[in-house]
Amino acid sequence: MEFFQIVSYALLFLLLFFLIRLVYPFIYLNYFVRSQNLQEKYDATWALITGSSSGLGLILAERLAKQKINLLLLSNDLESLRSQCLTLRKNYPAIKVESMCIDMSQPAETFIQSIEGELQKKPISLLFNNVGYVPVFNFASSEWNQVESHINCTVTNTIQLTHTVVNSLYKRKGIGAIVFTSSIMSFIPAPYSALYSSSKSYISAFAQSLAIETKKYNIDVCVVQPGPISKTNFLKATGIDNFEKDPFVRLLYSFSQTPKQIINLMLNSIGKFTVVDSSPLWGLVRAFQLVCGENIILYILTKTSTLWGLGRSLKKKSN
Numbered sequence: 001m002e003f004f005q006i007v008s009y010a011l012l013f014l015l016l017f018f019l020i021r022l023v024y025p026f027i028y029l030n031y032f033v034r035s036q037n038l039q040e041k042y043d044a045t046w047a048l049i050t051g052s053s054s055g056l057g058l059i060l061a062e063r064l065a066k067q068k069i070n071l072l073l074l075s076n077d078l079e080s081l082r083s084q085c086l087t088l089r090k091n092y093p094a095i096k097v098e099s100m101c102i103d104m105s106q107p108a109e110t111f112i113q114s115i116e117g118e119l120q121k122k123p124i125s126l127l128f129n130n131v132g133y134v135p136v137f138n139f140a141s142s143e144w145n146q147v148e149s150h151i152n153c154t155v156t157n158t159i160q161l162t163h164t165v166v167n168s169l170y171k172r173k174g175i176g177a178i179v180f181t182s183s184i185m186s187f188i189p190a191p192y193s194a195l196y197s198s199s200k201s202y203i204s205a206f207a208q209s210l211a212i213e214t215k216k217y218n219i220d221v222c223v224v225q226p227g228p229i230s231k232t233n234f235l236k237a238t239g240i241d242n243f244e245k246d247p248f249v250r251l252l253y254s255f256s257q258t259p260k261q262i263i264n265l266m267l268n269s270i271g272k273f274t275v276v277d278s279s280p281l282w283g284l285v286r287a288f289q290l291v292c293g294e295n296i297i298l299y300i301l302t303k304t305s306t307l308w309g310l311g312r313s314l315k316k317k318s319n
């Protein structure tokens with residue numbers, strides 16, 4: 001075989017491998033992962049879910065209740081928490097459902113002791129770090145408290161909560177799982193929400209390292225990185241009027257998955273995979289990044305970021 005022929009075959013093989021790699025996680029995770037019962041797998045009696053009052057958290061609570069796992073629900077809206085607890089207690093009388101109304105954007109000192117108190121009463125073996133929101137502002141002109149609130153909620157307090165639960169599992173030699181809801185945005189720059197993508201990057205990187213450390217204690221770590229998800233309060237929580245009608249957002253959300261699909265993937269991946277990429281956009285983004293490289297993408301975003309999405313909405317708002 002001639003040298004050039006060998007090189008062409010090698011390149012063709014690499015291309016084929018790359019294409020399979022791009023579609024395989026999406027097809028495998030969405031269609032072939034078997035369902036599992038976490039109550040049996042981890043002998044779980046209690047689960048703690050942050051951001052439980054709407055969207056993904058709401059469906060997650062329902063699915064864990066179905067598996068007969070007692071629930072400690074944490075979010076910031078007393079009314080939604082109350083009605084969620086009532087519904088779950090009515091539909092699943094065999095389990096205990098308790099809630100804590102906590103603003104996670106506040107410093108951890110305001111609530112961590114009450115969580116530690118709960119951990120002494122309840123053997124929590126499943127923690128779902130699901131809380132998250134998109135902070136929308138121009139970083140240069142923002143107030144520090146806007147920045148601090150988001151970092152408190154999605155990074156500092158999430159990590160401290162994880163530390164508290166992992167530490168208690170370690171001390172009582174319990175088995176369990178720590179699950180993070182990250183995002184496809186963990187590897188995509190988000191102009192005018194720099195904190196969102198960076199907090200998700202932090203969570204994804206943290207989860208991967210933690211997974212290696214805690215495996216020997218039989219504590220599984222899983223980080224789910226979804227793309228756009230329909231039917232949640234996520235877009236409304238940006239505070240931008242009619243944001244869901246923005247042409248770019250509509251295009252993005254035409255690739256969306258439902259909360260049920262994401263929760264199925266999440267629950268069925270725990271203990272089998274550490275990183276779960278589910279979005280049909282995943283392959284597209286990764287291929288684009290590999291072909292163009294970061295700097296070309298950043299150049300394009302810098303030139304166009306006020307023409308679409310958050311940049312366009314902020315510009316309209318300030319005019």
Ligand SMILES: NC(=O)c1ccc[n+]([C@@H]2O[C@H](COP(=O)([O-])OP(=O)(O)OC[C@H]3O[C@@H](n4cnc5c(N)ncnc54)[C@H](OP(=O)(O)O)[C@@H]3O)[C@@H](O)[C@H]2O)c1
Nearest residue numbers: 051052053054055056076077104105131132229232233234
């Ligand atoms: N929807 C998407 O397109 C999408 C895509 C990728 C990743 N994600 C991630 O998925 C996770 C769930 O989002 P979702 O789509 O289900 O949105 P969602 O419906 O807005 O749910 C967010 C949850 O977080 C809670 N929360 C927000 N700020 C809080 C605070 N300061 N203290 C305590 N709880 C707070 C909310 O509770 P209250 O409102 O009651 O305070 C709510 O329960 C987030 O981590 C998000 O980043 C979403």
